[in-house]
Amino acid sequence: MHAVTDRCTKVARNFNMERLRNNYLFPEISARELEHIKKYPNAEVIRLGIGDTTEPIPDIITSAMSDCARSLSTPDGYRGYGAEQGDKELIYSIFSVQALRKAIAQTFYGDLAVRDTEVFVSDGSQCDISRLQLLLGSNVTIALQDPSFPAYIDSSVIIGQAGDFQYKTGKYRNIEYMKCGPKNNFFPDLSNTSRTDIIFFCSPNNPTGHAASREQLEQLVEFARENGSIIVYDSAYAAYITDKSPQSIYEIPGAREVAIEVSSFSKSAGFTGVRLGWTVVPKELLFSSGFPVVNDFNRIICTCFNGASIIAQAGGLACLSPEGYKAMLSVVDYYKENAQILLDTFASLGLKAYGGVNAPYVWVHFPGSRSWDVFSEILEKTHIITVPGSGFGPGGEEFIRVTTFGRRETILEASARLKSLFP
Amino acid sequence: MHAVTDRCTKVARNFNMERLRNNYLFPEISARELEHIKKYPNAEVIRLGIGDTTEPIPDIITSAMSDCARSLSTPDGYRGYGAEQGDKELIYSIFSVQALRKAIAQTFYGDLAVRDTEVFVSDGSQCDISRLQLLLGSNVTIALQDPSFPAYIDSSVIIGQAGDFQYKTGKYRNIEYMKCGPKNNFFPDLSNTSRTDIIFFCSPNNPTGHAASREQLEQLVEFARENGSIIVYDSAYAAYITDKSPQSIYEIPGAREVAIEVSSFSKSAGFTGVRLGWTVVPKELLFSSGFPVVNDFNRIICTCFNGASIIAQAGGLACLSPEGYKAMLSVVDYYKENAQILLDTFASLGLKAYGGVNAPYVWVHFPGSRSWDVFSEILEKTHIITVPGSGFGPGGEEFIRVTTFGRRETILEASARLKSLFP
Numbered sequence: 001m002h003a004v005t006d007r008c009t010k011v012a013r014n015f016n017m018e019r020l021r022n023n024y025l026f027p028e029i030s031a032r033e034l035e036h037i038k039k040y041p042n043a044e045v046i047r048l049g050i051g052d053t054t055e056p057i058p059d060i061i062t063s064a065m066s067d068c069a070r071s072l073s074t075p076d077g078y079r080g081y082g083a084e085q086g087d088k089e090l091i092y093s094i095f096s097v098q099a100l101r102k103a104i105a106q107t108f109y110g111d112l113a114v115r116d117t118e119v120f121v122s123d124g125s126q127c128d129i130s131r132l133q134l135l136l137g138s139n140v141t142i143a144l145q146d147p148s149f150p151a152y153i154d155s156s157v158i159i160g161q162a163g164d165f166q167y168k169t170g171k172y173r174n175i176e177y178m179k180c181g182p183k184n185n186f187f188p189d190l191s192n193t194s195r196t197d198i199i200f201f202c203s204p205n206n207p208t209g210h211a212a213s214r215e216q217l218e219q220l221v222e223f224a225r226e227n228g229s230i231i232v233y234d235s236a237y238a239a240y241i242t243d244k245s246p247q248s249i250y251e252i253p254g255a256r257e258v259a260i261e262v263s264s265f266s267k268s269a270g271f272t273g274v275r276l277g278w279t280v281v282p283k284e285l286l287f288s289s290g291f292p293v294v295n296d297f298n299r300i301i302c303t304c305f306n307g308a309s310i311i312a313q314a315g316g317l318a319c320l321s322p323e324g325y326k327a328m329l330s331v332v333d334y335y336k337e338n339a340q341i342l343l344d345t346f347a348s349l350g351l352k353a354y355g356g357v358n359a360p361y362v363w364v365h366f367p368g369s370r371s372w373d374v375f376s377e378i379l380e381k382t383h384i385i386t387v388p389g390s391g392f393g394p395g396g397e398e399f400i401r402v403t404t405f406g407r408r409e410t411i412l413e414a415s416a417r418l419k420s421l422f423p
Numbered sequence: 424m425h426a427v428t429d430r431c432t433k434v435a436r437n438f439n440m441e442r443l444r445n446n447y448l449f450p451e452i453s454a455r456e457l458e459h460i461k462k463y464p465n466a467e468v469i470r471l472g473i474g475d476t477t478e479p480i481p482d483i484i485t486s487a488m489s490d491c492a493r494s495l496s497t498p499d500g501y502r503g504y505g506a507e508q509g510d511k512e513l514i515y516s517i518f519s520v521q522a523l524r525k526a527i528a529q530t531f532y533g534d535l536a537v538r539d540t541e542v543f544v545s546d547g548s549q550c551d552i553s554r555l556q557l558l559l560g561s562n563v564t565i566a567l568q569d570p571s572f573p574a575y576i577d578s579s580v581i582i583g584q585a586g587d588f589q590y591k592t593g594k595y596r597n598i599e600y601m602k603c604g605p606k607n608n609f610f611p612d613l614s615n616t617s618r619t620d621i622i623f624f625c626s627p628n629n630p631t632g633h634a635a636s637r638e639q640l641e642q643l644v645e646f647a648r649e650n651g652s653i654i655v656y657d658s659a660y661a662a663y664i665t666d667k668s669p670q671s672i673y674e675i676p677g678a679r680e681v682a683i684e685v686s687s688f689s690k691s692a693g694f695t696g697v698r699l700g701w702t703v704v705p706k707e708l709l710f711s712s713g714f715p716v717v718n719d720f721n722r723i724i725c726t727c728f729n730g731a732s733i734i735a736q737a738g739g740l741a742c743l744s745p746e747g748y749k750a751m752l753s754v755v756d757y758y759k760e761n762a763q764i765l766l767d768t769f770a771s772l773g774l775k776a777y778g779g780v781n782a783p784y785v786w787v788h789f790p791g792s793r794s795w796d797v798f799s800e801i802l803e804k805t806h807i808i809t810v811p812g813s814g815f816g817p818g819g820e821e822f823i824r825v826t827t828f829g830r831r832e833t834i835l836e837a838s839a840r841l842k843s844l845f846p
Contacts, residue, residue: 002713007680010651011620013710014560017719027725052503062496065734069488072480072697075830080475080695123546123698123729130727134553134581137437138561154726158557197434228433257430272503273733274495275546287436290425296440302450303577304553306546309732310696311488407498 019172020157021165025150025391026050032375033385040383046414049385051206051360051403053270054410055334057315058327061269064318068311079310100313103320104278108238108263112250114280118294120301121316123308124277125236125264126151132232132260132279133159135293135300140197143176145188147207147392147399149234152200170394179395182354182365186210190219195227201249202234204241207392207401208363209355211245217252224258230285230293231259236277239268239332241358256282260293267360267405269319269328276312335360338411339404345415349422362402363389374400382417442595443580444588448573448814449473455798456808463806469837472808474629474783474826476693477833478757480738481750484692487741491734502733523736526743527701531661531686535673537703541717543724544739546731547700548659548687549574555655555683555702556582558716558723563620566599568611570630570815570822572657575623593817602818605777605788609633613642618650624672625657627664630815630824631786632778634668640675647681653708653716654682659700662691662755664781679705683716690783690828692742692751699735758783761834762827768838772845785825786812797823805840 029049037045071077101116108114122128129151138160144152156162156175163173171177176196178188186208201220204211212220224231233249241247249259264277281294307313318324339356346353352365366374371388378384378400387403389396404411452472460468494500524539531537545551552574561583567575579585579598586596594600599619601611609631624643627634635643647654656672664670672682687700704717731739741747762779769776775788789797794811801807801823810826812819827834 002709002715004711004713005709007707008651008709008711008713009620009653009681010711011559011563011653013712013714013719014558015562016560017558017722020722027721050504054501054503056498056501057495059496062492065492065495066489069485069492069734069738072488072693073482073485075479078477078479078693080477080693080828081473123732126729127727130557134557135437135440136434137439138583139438140434151726158723158726160561197432228431230432230434258432270495270501270503273730275729275732284430286425286428286431288427288431288433289436290427290431291436292425296436298450299440299443300581303574303581304550306549306698307696309546309698309735311492311734312732315492405503 016158016160019162019164020154025387028391029385029387032379036379036383043383046382046384046406046410046417048402048406048414049387051267051405053267053272053405054407055270055331057270057274058324058331060321060324060327061315061318064324065274065311065315068314081306100317103317107320107325109248109250109280112248114250114282118280118282120279120281120297121308121313122277122279122305123275123312124266125234125262125279128262128277128279129232129234130155131300131304132262132297133161134304135296136161136198141174141176142198142200143178143193143196144200145180145202145205146177146394147180147389147396148200149202149206150392153393170390177393177395180205180208180210181395182352186354187212187216187219190223193223195229197229199224199229199231200234201231202236203245204237204355204359206237206359207361207387207389207396207399209357209359209361211241211243211358214244214246214251217246217249221249221252221255221258225254228288229258231255233259233261234263235261236264237267237359238263239329240336240360242336243358245358250280250282256284258285260285265316265319268332269315270331271312271315274312274315276308276316334408335404338406338408341411341415342402342404345418349419351422356404360404362404364400364402366398366400369398371397371400378418378421381421382414384414384417439581439583442585442587443577448810451814452808452810455802459802459806466806469805469807469829469833469840471825471829471837472810474690474828476690476695476828477830478693478754480693480697481747481754483744483747483750484738484741487747488697488734488738491737504729523740526740530743530748532671532673532703535671537673537705541703541705543702543704543720544731544736545700545702545728546698546735547689548657548685548702551685551700551702552655552657553578554723554727555685555720556584557727558719559621564597564599565621565623566601566616566619567623568603568625568628569600569817570603570812570819571623572625572629573815576816593813600816600818603628603631603633604818605775609777610635610639610642613646616646618652620652622647622652622654623657624654625659626668627660627778627782629660629782630784630810630812630819630822632780632782632784634664634666634781637667637669637674640669640672644672644675644678644681648677651711652681654678656682656684657686658684659687660690660782661686662752663759663783665759666781668781673703673705679707681708683708688739688742691755692738693754694735694738697735697738699731699739757831758827761829761831764834764838765825765827768841772842774845779827783827785827787823787825789821789823792821794820794823801841801844804844805837807837807840
């Protein structure tokens with residue numbers, strides 16, 4: 001408890017912040033790691049927890065960023081806010097390099113007719129999700145996959161869309177949890193899902209690693225169209241898709257009228273520290289009054305954001321050149337090989353593991369166990385950090401998430417330690 | 424008007440977004456510029472509107488960024504989310520380079536005992552203001568200087584703190600406008616100011632260019648302490664202070680218990696495109712319950728943000744080295760010389776101009792004129808873009824803001840054109 005003294009201001013704490021239950025998941029895991037290091041100061045901890053990239057960025061991409069940085073010291077190369085002086089679409093492009101918006105539209109949506117003016121370059125999808133929440137406000141109802149990436153639900157609570165947290169169920173009131181697990185092939189039973197204004201949907205999914213199939217996404221778009229809902233589709237892991245699963249929601253006919261897509265260079269180009277992402281808001285997406293959603297998003301971007309670093313944008317542009325794209329995907333392949341090693345490891349231990357094929361996460365089932373207990377046991381006995389599945393929602397109980405980002409030798413060492421834990 | 428058709432979703436537009444009156448100021452000015460260019464395709468337009476830096480960044484700073492970018496291609500140099508692996512303060516530092524937080528604390532707050540864990544590195548102050556609004560929520564009351572930078576009021580409307588816009592007064596209901604003009608030496612009459620939870624205060628001020636004196640800031644802190652208010656102090660232009668005005672609110676005794684400070688490298692280091700800023704939240708700042716504000720801010724940062732680009736952070740660190748700092752301030756001096764040229768120009772025209780001494784803005788008075796009319800007249804006759812003062816609030820009527828960012832030859836040309844307009 002905190003003491004009320006005459007040093008306190010008279011400003012009441014935001015009730016929405018008070019409603020947030022726990023610490024944000026990843027700092028909580030960091031805290032557990034710190035405790036562990038104190039207890040075992042000589043242990044060599046392996047971090048397969050927070051999904052953080054480890055492989056160097058290909059030269060062709062960092063050279064472009066390095067050149068951009070250097071050019072800022074020259075009169076001709078210097079750029080401030082407006083990256084494209086004299087651009088014909090100043091209003092839209094004031095905060096992003098027009099060439100990058102075009103390259104994103106062409107590379108990722110070539111046949112799907114996403115226009116460059118519908119692409120908003122950002123500093124990452126987590127940040128864009130919060131900006132979308134500002135746009136949507138507190139009066140919309142939301143649904144999300146359970147389990148799912150905690151930023152959706154936490155940002156919903158912060159903006160005021162959620163009711164109280166129920167300790168009994170592990171859920172907030174007024175939020176529709178769409179359970180996704182092995183029993184329903186990681187896709188919600190929509191016949192049993194209440195209508196909400198907004199549906200957050202992440203595919204390939206974090207944490208389960210499941211990429212929704214075309215049929216599943218057709219169902220989802222159909223559901224949104226019937227209900228007049230907006231899908232916020234997070235495709236941050238699309239570069240990892242190996243099979244025929246769609247890489248964008250816009251591959252589904254009719255999606256432009258019901259879906260926003262949020263995506264990122266973080267996990268494809270290793271830009272977790274560089275910071276670059278984008279959001280697509282199609283012009284056909286309309287509020288109930290007919291007002292275009294893209295107009296409000298543009299307004300939010302202008303008021304609450306000043307654009308991604310132009311150095312990062314230069315890097316993004318290099319990622320989308322033919323050579324850069326190939327180099328970028330070779331790093332993705334490396335992580336996918338890691339995934340196969342971990343999938344084989346868990347299979348050899350007789351554990352059911354999901355994901356890994358279309359995503360850099362492996363989702364391991366420990367039937368009957370509590371996931372924080374599994375997390376603790378693995379940490380205690382192997383010095384490996386994972387993420388307890390329940391950190392992603394009650395639907396994640398009994399699971400742990402293992403990231404496949406890591407140097408090969410680290411992944412092999414983790415594999416060996418896991419094999420010795422479950423002999 | 425927009426047509427309601429069966430293509431519309433059933434999601435209602437956020438009422439707060441609907442309440443926002445105009446386009447965001449700067450895109451509106453860009454639109455006027457586009458019209459002008461259409462009308463005069465051969466005119467050489469001079470942009471003294473949006474305060475965008477123009478001078479190359481000193482080599483020592485861009486080299487650091489270039490090196491950082493290049494190092495991301497090496498196994499040892501690669502960094503992802505957690506810039507400081509193994510750092511002892513993982514929870515706080517997970518999203519910013521610990522060394523930069525320390526350097527900011529020491530360089531800008533050396534004698535004022537701001538701890539590095541109270542410094543949050545960001546991608547700029549406009550972005551941090553929106554994140555602060557998320558933290559504060561819709562139930563707080565706010566005051567702000569009139570005129571002031573539009574992001575404060577617009578973000579307040581977006582988060583739901585404001586009432587309806589009143590066309591008669593040019594003000595939103597439920598917001599306390601603290602008029603600042605020549606008559607009160609650009610400092611509000613606090614005896615006549617209602618108590619609010621939050622007081623946004625920008626010094627040196629954008630747009631008026633006025634830096635509050637020590638006595639004025641003592642009054643402000645005293646007022647906040649008496650009322651139990653929180654000051655959100657924007658010191659983005661502090662590097663421009665020439666006289667004895669405080670560069671930080673923490674120079675005022677007692678400020679740590681009532682003030683947050685937001686600041687930026689944009690206008691000091693020319694980082695408008697690079698994106699880097701910071702916010703200080705002292706541990707002594709408490710909500711009415713005794714709960715520390717810094718805890719909620721940390722939570723917001725973890726949930727809604729993923730840190731500034733590490734390349735930009737490397738640049739910030741270089742700015743704070745002894746040589747980098749000197750180089751950075753030499754660019755500030757250049758813009759201050761521009762300011763003097765413009766001040767002299769307006770003085771020679773018999774116009775009253777304020778600011779310019781402690782800030783990169785000159786605030787010019789046109790008694791009896793409407794500022795959009797002055798804007799249009801200057802644009803029409805000299806092809807110079809300025810900013811109409813009323814864009815910053817009703818208190819800005821009769822004024823225009825002229826930025827002093829610009830190449831010297833541009834400023835001299837602008838001066839010549841202005842002299843010919845008002846002969």
